[in-house]
Structures are given as C-alpha cells and as structure tokens.
Amino acid sequence: MRRILWFRLDLRVEDNPLLSLEGEVFPIFIFDRNILDKLEKNDRRVSMIFHYVLKLKEKLKELGLDLKIFYGKPQEIFNSLNLSEFDEVVASGDYDSYAKERDLEISLLIHFHYIYDTYLFKPKEVLKGDGSPYLVFTAFYNKGIPLLKGREISVYKNTSQILYNSDYTNELTLESMGFETQIFEILQDINEKIEQFKKLLPEYKINRDFLSIPATSDLSVALRFGLVSVREIYRKFVDLEGGEAFIRQLIFRDFYAYLLFHFPHLQTHNYKGKFNGIEDKEKFERFCSASTGFPIVDAGVRELLQTGKMHNRVRMVVASFFTKDLLLPWQWGEKFFAQHLLDYDAASNILSWQWSAGTGIDPQPYFRVFNPYLQSKKFDKEAVYIKKYLPVLEQIDAKYIHNEEYLLEAKIPNYPKPMVEHKVAAKIAIDYFKNGA
Ligand SMILES: Cc1cc2nc3c(=O)[nH]c(=O)nc-3n(C[C@H](O)[C@H](O)[C@H](O)COP(=O)(O)OP(=O)(O)OC[C@H]3O[C@@H](n4cnc5c(N)ncnc54)[C@H](O)[C@@H]3O)c2cc1C
Incomplete structure (x- = not known):
C-alpha cells in the first residue's frame, strides 16, 4: 500500500494515527491558497504555522520520513502529483464548510481515507435515541462521558513506514508565499505546559474566570493545530483532582464541532431568531480600534491585537457587548476574531458568537446581556488585566474603572467616554431581539 499522508490539523508525530499505518508513505503539508489568499500579508498565524510545519518536518526526519511542503490550491497540488502511483490519501480534519468541500473535491481525484483524530468523538457517535443530534450541551456531555469512560483510549504507535521517494523538491519560505515574517509567542514545550497546568488543575473550576490568575491550560493553540493529541490531554487529566471541570471544557470543543457538522448553515445563519444586528461601520471601527470607552472591552481587544489571544471570560463579555450594547451583526465580530485569534x-x-448573540442552538436567551462593569468588577477587581492592556488607565483607581457614572462624567486623558450607556443600550437590545425572536 502506498499512501499520501496529508498533515493538516495534526502537526505532531506522537499519538498520530497517520503514522500508525504501515507501508510506503508520502507525507505532505499544503499551504492552502484558498485560505491564505484571503489573509493579510502580515498575518502572524501564517508565521506560526510555518514554524510548526518546519518542526514537524524535522521530527519526521528523525523517523526516516520527510515532509513535502506545498503552496497552492489543494486540488491543483493533487493534480500535479502522479496520483496513479498512490493507493489513497489519508487525513483527519475538522467540519467547517470549506474543509468538507475541499475533501470532497480531493476524493474525486484519489481514494480518500478519512481518520478521526481532531476530536474525542466521531460526529455521529453521540446521538439521541432517535438518531438525531443533541442540541443541549449537558445532554451531549451526559451521553458522551460514559462512552469515553467505557473505552480504552489508546496511544497510536508509530509503525516503521517506508518513505516513498518522489523527486519533488521545494524551497518554500514565508516570503516566497508573499507573507512577512511575524513575531509570535512560540509555545512552551507541551509536556512542560501540561505539567505546569496539573498544579493549577485543582483550582481550575473556581479560578478559570479570573483575569489575572493563571488558571487555565493555555492549550487551545496546541489543540487547534494538533501539536498535541486531544486524546493525550484527556488521558492525562481525566482522573486528576479538578479534571472533570477541565474535561467538560474539552468536550465543549467537541460539541461545537459536532453542531457545525450537523447544522452546517450555522456557519453563517442564525439557528433561532430573525434579528441579525445593524451594520454600523462607525461603531465597528471604534470597537476594532479598542476605543469604545468600556475598559474591559477595550483591554480585551488590545490583548487580541497584541498577542493573538483573549481570555475566555473576556471573549464572552466582548461578544455580548458587540452584539447587544452595539447591536452589531455577530458575523462581523466572528470575522474580527477569526482574523486575529491564534x-x-x-x-x-462561530458557535460561541451565536451563543453570545442569543441566536444559537443552545438555550442562551436573547435577553441575557452581560453588564461589562459588573463583569470587570467581579473578575478583575483590582483592574490588573485592564491596566496591563490599557496603560492609559494606570493612574485611575480600580473602583472607578468599574463605575459607569464615573466613566461617563470624567475626562480621562487619551481615553474616550463610553460610547453607549449600558442600561439604555441593553434595554434597546432586548426589545430589538424580542421583536425579531
Ligand atoms: C466569543 C468566543 C469565541 C471563541 N473562539 C474560540 C476559537 O476560535 N478557538 C478556540 O479554541 N476557542 C474559542 N473560544 C473558547 C475559549 O475562549 C478558548 O478555547 C479558551 O479561552 C482557550 O484558553 P485555554 O486553552 O487556556 O482554555 P482552558 O480553559 O484551559 O480549556 C481547555 C481547552 O478546552 C477548550 N475550550 C475551553 N473553553 C471552551 C469553550 N467555551 N468553547 C469551546 N472550547 C473550549 C479549548 O480547546 C481549550 O484549550 C471562544 C469563546 C468565546 C466566548
């Protein structure tokens, strides 16, 4: 058997089902122009992925294999290979509409052997008695957990694969793909990260919402690009004190992928409610330039722009503010996050934005609006997080940073007044959503 191993969201050699298949192999990675052509030339994720693809190449070399790195549209790349020399292509992946369409196109060219690696469950594994998908997370979780506990989640062992030698050579660089090299935070060694997080795990549930307490795993980038296997994360944490709350979040990741698989129209359309926000470019620009006058929101946007990250609690506050206080379309906010999140x-x-807008599948009602001031008071009492990203507020006492009346009245040098009054905006939003419900 001779296979093309198509690495995509599994940039690792440990516990990778692609490397557990025997026979002759031709490992590839494609920098996909269908995706890259839409990105800014200074997108830091491209530099990051390039870095991890080169690391994968190095690690594959240690196994006697080599990774061929291509740049182009997958269909064109596959057409340029001598496909009659291969029996199949093997790959895992995710379930957004582009991923599905791309794989379908390739499956018309060569036998496509799909393997499940990215999530803990297969998309049709956790279903209701009548075979339909769950719509509520808790029900999905309650059905899924016994399935996980009841099976052995073994490690995929690397077999000694034989490298198929093609005469293809390439000297791909970021510059040759038209991208500028950007600085990004190289992830700490995953095993060290895991060991550090084990110490935080017992307090994870109570601390995870506090913005300046190191409490979460910071594993989302590694999980996203498959730098670590989700099964390994599950195995390492499931039986530890505090593990349950953490695994619950990991299963949220699965649940959202599952919902998108079963309800692909959610990618762009509401599940419930006709209301779709009001397109207001001026408001949007103030939001994107972190000048809404709402400290927690502006600090979150600054964090995102500076680091490519944003704390989960802040993502929730920001998305609620965006869709409720500003009444902007959730799709705009989703796109802004998509441009910047590592x-x-x-x-x-998408599903989190729909949750925040109250338009999603889950029972989050449209009338639940986060109060940004109460949120920052509760989760960033001393304004440590806010001041880190908004040094312009350094001299302001934390208690005023959470105080709407003060912010509406005071003249803070180089910081704008809140662009809306929260209570008024929240009421307008609730009426608006109610009419569209
Ligand atoms: C509006 C909004 C947009 C979001 N966009 C993304 C996104 O594009 N990519 C992304 O990975 N996460 C997204 N999240 C979920 C969450 O914010 C991040 O996964 C989390 O902040 C990553 O930090 P961590 O690895 O320290 O998380 P931990 O708390 O340590 O959680 C462990 C892992 O579980 C998963 N996870 C945790 N919380 C969630 C959640 N609420 N939903 C889904 N998975 C979760 C992640 O893979 C995470 O790495 C979004 C949340 C909101 C509210």
Whole structure:
C-alpha cells in the first residue's frame, strides 16, 4: 500500500494515527491558497504555522520520513502529483464548510481515507435515541462521558513506514508565499505546559474566570493545530483532582464541532431568531480600534491585537457587548476574531458568537446581556488585566474603572467616554431581539 499522508490539523508525530499505518508513505503539508489568499500579508498565524510545519518536518526526519511542503490550491497540488502511483490519501480534519468541500473535491481525484483524530468523538457517535443530534450541551456531555469512560483510549504507535521517494523538491519560505515574517509567542514545550497546568488543575473550576490568575491550560493553540493529541490531554487529566471541570471544557470543543457538522448553515445563519444586528461601520471601527470607552472591552481587544489571544471570560463579555450594547451583526465580530485569534477555530468561534448573540442552538436567551462593569468588577477587581492592556488607565483607581457614572462624567486623558450607556443600550437590545425572536 502506498499512501499520501496529508498533515493538516495534526502537526505532531506522537499519538498520530497517520503514522500508525504501515507501508510506503508520502507525507505532505499544503499551504492552502484558498485560505491564505484571503489573509493579510502580515498575518502572524501564517508565521506560526510555518514554524510548526518546519518542526514537524524535522521530527519526521528523525523517523526516516520527510515532509513535502506545498503552496497552492489543494486540488491543483493533487493534480500535479502522479496520483496513479498512490493507493489513497489519508487525513483527519475538522467540519467547517470549506474543509468538507475541499475533501470532497480531493476524493474525486484519489481514494480518500478519512481518520478521526481532531476530536474525542466521531460526529455521529453521540446521538439521541432517535438518531438525531443533541442540541443541549449537558445532554451531549451526559451521553458522551460514559462512552469515553467505557473505552480504552489508546496511544497510536508509530509503525516503521517506508518513505516513498518522489523527486519533488521545494524551497518554500514565508516570503516566497508573499507573507512577512511575524513575531509570535512560540509555545512552551507541551509536556512542560501540561505539567505546569496539573498544579493549577485543582483550582481550575473556581479560578478559570479570573483575569489575572493563571488558571487555565493555555492549550487551545496546541489543540487547534494538533501539536498535541486531544486524546493525550484527556488521558492525562481525566482522573486528576479538578479534571472533570477541565474535561467538560474539552468536550465543549467537541460539541461545537459536532453542531457545525450537523447544522452546517450555522456557519453563517442564525439557528433561532430573525434579528441579525445593524451594520454600523462607525461603531465597528471604534470597537476594532479598542476605543469604545468600556475598559474591559477595550483591554480585551488590545490583548487580541497584541498577542493573538483573549481570555475566555473576556471573549464572552466582548461578544455580548458587540452584539447587544452595539447591536452589531455577530458575523462581523466572528470575522474580527477569526482574523486575529491564534487559536481560531471556526466551530468554537462561530458557535460561541451565536451563543453570545442569543441566536444559537443552545438555550442562551436573547435577553441575557452581560453588564461589562459588573463583569470587570467581579473578575478583575483590582483592574490588573485592564491596566496591563490599557496603560492609559494606570493612574485611575480600580473602583472607578468599574463605575459607569464615573466613566461617563470624567475626562480621562487619551481615553474616550463610553460610547453607549449600558442600561439604555441593553434595554434597546432586548426589545430589538424580542421583536425579531
Ligand atoms: C466569543 C468566543 C469565541 C471563541 N473562539 C474560540 C476559537 O476560535 N478557538 C478556540 O479554541 N476557542 C474559542 N473560544 C473558547 C475559549 O475562549 C478558548 O478555547 C479558551 O479561552 C482557550 O484558553 P485555554 O486553552 O487556556 O482554555 P482552558 O480553559 O484551559 O480549556 C481547555 C481547552 O478546552 C477548550 N475550550 C475551553 N473553553 C471552551 C469553550 N467555551 N468553547 C469551546 N472550547 C473550549 C479549548 O480547546 C481549550 O484549550 C471562544 C469563546 C468565546 C466566548
């Protein structure tokens, strides 16, 4: 058997089903122009992925294999290979509409052997008695957990594969693909990260929402690009004290991918409600330039623009503010996050935005609006996080940073007044959503 091993969201050699198949192999990675052509030339994710693809190439070399790195549209790349020399292509992946369409196109050219690696469950594994998908996370979780516990989640062992030698050579660089090299935070060694997080795990549930306490795993980028196997993360944490709360979040990741698989129209359309926000470019620009006058929102946007990350609690506050206080279309916010998040994942991002807008599948009602001031008071009492990303507020006492009246009245040098009054905006949003419900 001779196979093309198509690495995509599994940039690792450990516990990777692609490397557990025997026979002759031709490992490839494609920098996909269908995706890259839409990105800015200074997109830092491209530099990051390039880095991890080269690391994968090095690691494959240690196994006697080599990774051929291509740049182009997958269909064209496959057409340029001598496909009659191969029996099949093997790959895992995710379930957004582009991924499905791309794989379908390739399956018309060569036998496509799909393997499940990215998530804990296969998309049709956790279903209701009548065979339909769950719509509520808790029900999905309650059905899924016994399935996980009841099976052995073994490690995929590397077999000694034989490298198929093609005469293809390439000297791909970021510059040759038209991208500028960007600085990004190289992830700490995954095993060290895991060991560090084990110490935080017992307090994960109570601390995970506090913005300046190191409490979460910071594994989302590694999970997104398959730098670590999700099965390994599950195995390492499931039986530890505090593990349950953490595994629950990991299963949220699965649930969102599952929903997108079963309800592909959610990628762009509401599940419930006709209301779709109001397109207001001026408001949007103030949001994107972190000048809404809402400290927690502006700090979150700054964090995103500076680091490519944003704390989960802040993502929730920001998305609620965007869709409710500003009444902007959730699709705009989703796109903004998609442009900047290093851990960007279509399913988690889209479904979370729909959750915040109250238009999603889950029972989040449209009338639940986060109060940004109460949120920052509760989760960033001393404004440590806010001041880190908004040094312009350094001299302001934390208690005023959470105080709407103060912010509406005071003249803070180089910082704008709140662009809306929260209570008024929240009421307008609730009426608006109610009419569209
Ligand atoms: C509006 C919005 C947009 C989001 N967009 C993304 C995105 O594009 N990519 C992404 O990976 N996560 C997204 N999330 C979920 C969450 O914010 C991140 O996964 C989390 O902040 C990553 O930090 P961590 O690895 O330290 O998480 P931990 O708390 O340590 O959680 C462990 C892992 O579980 C998964 N996870 C945790 N929380 C969630 C959640 N609420 N939904 C889905 N999976 C979760 C992640 O893979 C995470 O790495 C979004 C949340 C919101 C509210």
